[in-house]
Amino acid sequence: MPYFLLILTALFWAGNFVLSRGMHAAIPPLALSFWRWAVALLLLLIITRQHLRAQWPMFRLHCRYIVVQGLLGVFGFTTLLYFAMQYTTVINAGLVNSCTPVLIVLFSRLLYRETVQPRQWCGVLLSLAGVLWTMAKGELTALWQVSLNQGDLLILTAAVIWALYSARLKRYPHGLHPLAYLTFISIIGLLAIFPFYLAEIQAGYRVAINPATVLTIGYVALFASVVAFIFWNAAVRAIGPAKASPFVHLMPVFSAVLAVLFLDEPLTRYHAQGAALIFSGIFMTTFHGRRGRTL
Template sequence: MKPRGVSPYLLLVLTTLFWSGNFVLARSVRLDVPPLGLSFWRWALAAALLLPFVWRTMVRDWPLVRANLGLVILLALLGVTGFNTFVYLGVQTTTASNAVLLQSVIPLLIILLSWLLLGVSITLAQGLGIALSLAGVLVIVTRGEPGRLLQLALVEGDLWVLAAVVSWALYSVFLRRLPAGLGGLTLLGYTVSIGVLAILPLYLGETLGGRTMTLEPVTIGSVLYVAVFPSLVAYLFWNRAVGEVGPNRAGQFIHLMPVFGSLLSVLLLGERLYAYHLAGILLVALGIYSATFWRHPSAAVGREET
């Protein structure tokens, strides 16, 4: 549960930090932990940790959940089953640069889908923020050399990551259709439970096909990390923040993922921090500020996001 007085924007920063760690770990253990196995055990463990504490509130809120059951199931399939499974399948074959670049489409897609599905306005500030943040991401991905974009080649993994992008954007937009009384731990409990059940047959098929997880301290520790921080903590933070600031503003913080990815590579993998990292981080920060905090008096398409 969100501590009192904690800014939703701080929650969004922490969420993207945890998710960045998820990408780093998934890529590093891909030879020892198959993608569907990682997705299943991530959420099975998350459910085992979460349900003993939330089952009473889940039972209490069941009438409200039942009235919105189709939406809750859709959110589980998009945000738990689909997004994570697609990401883990993608990082098996795609390069880090391609994956980061495709993830950075999420904020733009959220804004477009919010306009199309919810009628939420697209403001000048948000448009400027998207442009600045994408520029910052491109600086990091291309290492300050735009010509590198011409060398990017799509592979099967890119298509999986693109599917994850669409899945998460839809999840974030449909969160706004939940009634005010349904959210927090209740929503997390139901979506995790439904999501892991949907992953189970896929995982069994992978296991019967001969792909199993190597049980070593590194792989076990990796699964524990992704079960707690990118799963339980990050999803609770993201859901709460989207409920407070809306999907358009929250989506801008996805641009922090390549920033945190670069910093984690420096801290954990011993890579060097270059000037293009700093330039990209600055542009991303300016873009988030523009899209999130700057108010422009000009008219916008649709209705204002609240």
């Protein structure tokens, strides 16, 4: 079950990448970050009112952990991602973001001494090779033509922040309800985003209100925030950061599929080849032994 949740998470976040780039001219980055989590928080408050009252003592007990997670996962990662998509392409963002699984494994090792088997490292690198192959469209020489810009550097910083957030889930407080946890970190993240959002408004940047922007905010709030975060948090806590991290490499594959479905882009041989490498890496990282026993 955790692996299915990770696949869905990658799918929902792939849609977030595509939409944030496609709508970057209509929705300023801080506005998208603020309204994404404002709507998500409203949805969470509707379904978690009873949990919040019962879980308040847990928040007070683990306040420092929750605040840091909110600043990392909600404020830091989301805001940097949307700023990055103002300056870079989805292809470049996918390339740079593909280092996230390696960073998660590194943080897990450095912070918590989590054992990382050679097979897991090979799986991470194999799935990374699949991402590079997909992004290069089957021509590895094309990778040398990709130049880093400020957007790519922002994506790299966001990847580091997300890797740290994910590694820290290993210390998730026992007894803290997942929905209450997500609500708490959403509140922390929104409080951090709000003053920067006000500064963006004062600078003259406004959201163009139309059906496309409303649907975009609705999607990133429900699927990329509430559902995806619940799935990712649950899966990482169940199987560990090192084994969950390669599933991030599914995002470029799903991005290609979404482009075929909604942008009429062709599905080519290199997409299938890259997907095969990615799934092979995930299988290598997740399973071993003659009976397919999980790591």
